[in-house]
Amino acid sequence: MPVHTLVQLITVDLKSLVEKNRPNYIQPTSRMTNYVVLRFGSTKPETIGLGASISGSDSSYMVVFQYGSVVLFNVRDPDINERLEIVKAHASGSAGETRKDEYEVKEKPTMDTWMEGGLDYIMLQYLNIDGIRTIGSVLGQSIALDYYVRQVDGMVAEFTDINRGMEKTGTFTMKRKKLFQLVGKANSNLADVILKLGLFERSDIAWKDAKYAQIWEYLRDEFELTQRFASLDFKLKFVEHNIRFLQEILQNRKSDFLEWLIIVLIGAEILISVYDIAGKSVISL
Numbered sequence: 001m002p003v004h005t006l007v008q009l010i011t012v013d014l015k016s017l018v019e020k021n022r023p024n025y026i027q028p029t030s031r032m033t034n035y036v037v038l039r040f041g042s043t044k045p046e047t048i049g050l051g052a053s054i055s056g057s058d059s060s061y062m063v064v065f066q067y068g069s070v071v072l073f074n075v076r077d078p079d080i081n082e083r084l085e086i087v088k089a090h091a092s093g094s095a096g097e098t099r100k101d102e103y104e105v106k107e108k109p110t111m112d113t114w115m116e117g118g119l120d121y122i123m124l125q126y127l128n129i130d131g132i133r134t135i136g137s138v139l140g141q142s143i144a145l146d147y148y149v150r151q152v153d154g155m156v157a158e159f160t161d162i163n164r165g166m167e168k169t170g171t172f173t174m175k176r177k178k179l180f181q182l183v184g185k186a187n188s189n190l191a192d193v194i195l196k197l198g199l200f201e202r203s204d205i206a207w208k209d210a211k212y213a214q215i216w217e218y219l220r221d222e223f224e225l226t227q228r229f230a231s232l233d234f235k236l237k238f239v240e241h242n243i244r245f246l247q248e249i250l251q252n253r254k255s256d257f258l259e260w261l262i263i264v265l266i267g268a269e270i271l272i273s274v275y276d277i278a279g280k281s282v283i284s285l
Contacts, residue, residue, distance in 0.1 A: 004072040004105040005139045010093030012029045012066050019092040026129060030204030031192055034196075035140070036063040037133060040075075040083075057152050061129075062086075063136035069144045069194040071136040075103070101143050106136060124215070128207050132199050138219040141197050145228055148189050152235045155182060159242040179246055186239045190232075199229055 002206070012213060014036050018025050024038040041059040061073040062083050070087055094279060104121035116123040162174060193199055206216040220226065 002074065003105055003135070003139065004075060005073070005101040005103065006070045006084060011091065012064055012068060012087060013092070014064065014066055014088045017087065020090070023084065029130060029133070030208075031283055032133075032137075032204050034067065034131075034198060035063055035122060035137070037129065037136075038062045038064065038086075042214055046146050061132050062104045063132065063140065065140045065144070067140075067144055067192070068147075069140035071139050073132055073136075099143055099146060099240055101139070101146075103135075105131075105137060115214060115218065116160065117222060120217070122218065122222075128214055130209070131215065134215050137203050138216060138223060138225070141199060142223040142224060144194065144197055145199070145225065145232070148193050148257070149228065149232055149235075151185070151189055152232055152239065155186060155239050156235050158182070159239060162246070163242070174246060179243065182239070183243055186236055186243070191238055193232065195230065199225060 014034075017038075018036055019039055024040055026037045026039055039061055053264055059077045060079070060083075062075070063071040063073075064087050065071075070084060072083055075083055102116075102120075105127055106121055106123040107122055107125070107127055109125055111123065111125050113247050114125055114155070122135070203212070206213040
């Protein structure tokens with residue numbers, strides 16, 4: 001079963017998405033509230049119990065996350081844009097170019113073990129709705145993390161250019177407003193990764209069932225979520241260091257300006273006093 005992961009949207013109104021697609025909505029089986037699952041194709045609900053499989057049916061599934069990731073199961077390539085348009089109608093903001101990734105979920109009921117991993121695929125004894133939720137949660141986080149990594153990489157590149165310019169000229173021209181914007185961008189990126197993506201929150205389904213915990217842990221290792229977050233955090237520390245350094249320079253510039261302003265005002269006051277004294281001397285003569 002092909003799985004397509006996409007991210008383009010900033011915030012999705014899940015409530016309105018469900019209201020407009022009520023016939024396709026699958027009721028949640030956990031307390032997680034940052035995503036919904038929609039089913040297309042067959043209207044016959046699949047059993048979610050032990051051993052129930054969705055493969056072989058004409059159903060396709062879409063897992064939509066509030067933070068903007070969309071994970072599509074068993075959706076043909078020509079139908080991807082149609083599914084994405086359904087989500088866009090309930091989204092605000094855009095991340096620009098749509099980022100896509102592909103993964104494969106295979107089923108093999110005769111396997112001796114519950115699951116096996118391979119290159120760009122995972123093989124299960126069976127795949128049901130809880131499996132879709134578990135797999136979708138990791139894939140959605142993975143591609144969204146890519147978006148934030150690119151944002152931070154852009155900031156790192158910007159500061160690298162500034163540092164190279166300072167190496168050549170001994171100064172820089174960034175305005176205080178631009179620097180504050182970078183501060184806000186860096187802080188919001190870190191907060192979004194931790195709070196919106198829930199990167200360190202274990203799936204409720206994985207808590208309840210060891211089989212899905214095995215899937216969850218395997219995919220997190222496969223997509224290196226912990227290592228990628230550590231890399232992102234390191235880059236943000238580099239950005240933070242540069243921001244503090246440039247803030248100090250701007251503050252020193254402001255202090256120097258105020259000192260020179262005071263010197264000019266004192267000088268002007270002295271000149272005025274000398275002019276007054278000279279004027280009174282001329283009058284007395």
